[in-house]
Amino acid sequence: MIRIALPRGRLLKETVDLLLSRGILEGRVEEGRKLNIRVGDVEVYLVKPFDVPVYVERGVADLGICGLDVLMETEPLVYRILDLGIGECRISVAGKPEAVGIYERSVYLRVATKYPNITKEFFGSRGVKVDVLTLKGSVELAPLIGLSDLIVDLVQTGRTLKENGLVEIEEIARSTAWLICNRASFRNRRDEVLSVIERLS
Numbered sequence: 170m171i172r173i174a175l176p177r178g179r180l181l182k183e184t185v186d187l188l189l190s191r192g193i194l195e196g197r198v199e200e201g202r203k204l205n206i207r208v209g210d211v212e213v214y215l216v217k218p219f220d221v222p223v224y225v226e227r228g229v230a231d232l233g234i235c236g237l238d239v240l241m242e243t244e245p246l247v248y249r250i251l252d253l254g255i256g257e258c259r260i261s262v263a264g265k266p267e268a269v270g271i272y273e274r275s276v277y278l279r280v281a282t283k284y285p286n287i288t289k290e291f292f293g294s295r296g297v298k299v300d301v302l303t304l305k306g307s308v309e310l311a312p313l314i315g316l317s318d319l320i321v322d323l324v325q326t327g328r329t330l331k332e333n334g335l336v337e338i339e340e341i342a343r344s345t346a347w348l349i350c351n352r353a354s355f356r357n358r359r360d361e362v363l364s365v366i367e368r369l370s
Contacts, residue, residue, distance in 0.1 A: 170210050171361045174230035176218040179325075180256045180346055184234050187255055191368040222247055222349065231354035232365060238323060238344040242284045248350040251369055256346040260287060262339045263330055264312050264319040271318055272338050281311035282321040291321070291341050309333040 175184055177200050188194040195209035206213045214230055221235035222245035233247075238260050240249065262272065262280075272278070281302040282288045292299045302317055309329060311317040323344065324330065324337055348369060355362055 170207075170212055171232065171358070171365060172212045172214065172230045173365075174214045174216055174221045174224040174233035174235075176221050176235055177215050178218060180218065180234075180236065181215070183255045184253075184346060187253060187369070193365055193368055219243065225349050225351050228351050228353055231351050231358055231362060233349045234346050235349065236323075236344045236346055237342070238284065238287070240347060240349070241342065241344075242286050244286075245349075246352065248352060248355055249347055250350050250366055251348040253346045253348055253369065257343065258323050258325040259343050260284065260321065260341045261324045261337045262291075262319055262321055262341065263309075263324070263335050263337050265334060266336050268312065268319055269336070269338055275318070278319055279317040280319045280321055281308045281317035283308060284321055287341065288321045309335060 175181060181200055185194065185198050189197065194211060198206055198208060198213050200215060204215045214224060216224060218235055218239055221233040222239060222243050224230040225233040225247050226245045236256055264272065275297065277298045279300045279302065280288050281304050283304060285301045285303045288299060288301050302311065304311065308320045308322050311320055312335065313333060327337060330337060350362055
């Protein structure tokens with residue numbers, strides 16, 4: 170039985186639809202109170218997106234599906250197998266409209282984000298010093314109340330930014346969902362893993 174960690178939240182429905190269409194799952198998996206679900210020959214773990222690589226790296230799950238943004242931020246010791254082409258969004262710098270000038274001229278900025286490593290690397294490559302404020306919740310609030318000059322966050326449609334009076338200033342990277350694999354599972358459960366990869370390819 171193959172064990173797959175799937176991300177709860179916005180990516181789950183698209184992921185389950187893909188796995189159903191390729192015959193990997195025999196039935197629908199819904200988000201709810203149950204986090205460990207057996208579907209035919211597949212055991213599914215429903216976890217937070219940032220936890221998917223942890224489950225896979227530690228060998229609790231053989232395979233996982235998570236966004237490239239998570240892989241860029243956490244750099245887990247897993248095999249990145251396949252870009253699934255779903256869940257497309259972008260990691261971007263955003264802020265209030267008047268922050269565009271600050272962004273272009275400043276050598277020091279306060280940036281709120283869920284992605285401290287990506288943020289430090291991006292601004293460091295531009296020679297800009299950053300005070301990174303790591304937040305777990307809605308980062309859009311930070312520039313509105315003066316906690317930060319800018320934010321670095323995932324943007325899909327841009328609607329949340331617009332509703333909060335913010336604008337997208339620069340794209341850092343594009344992100345899509347990837348299939349990842351535990352290194353030991355790739356060797357020891359090769360036939361099962363390759364079967365999943367072939368169906369998704």
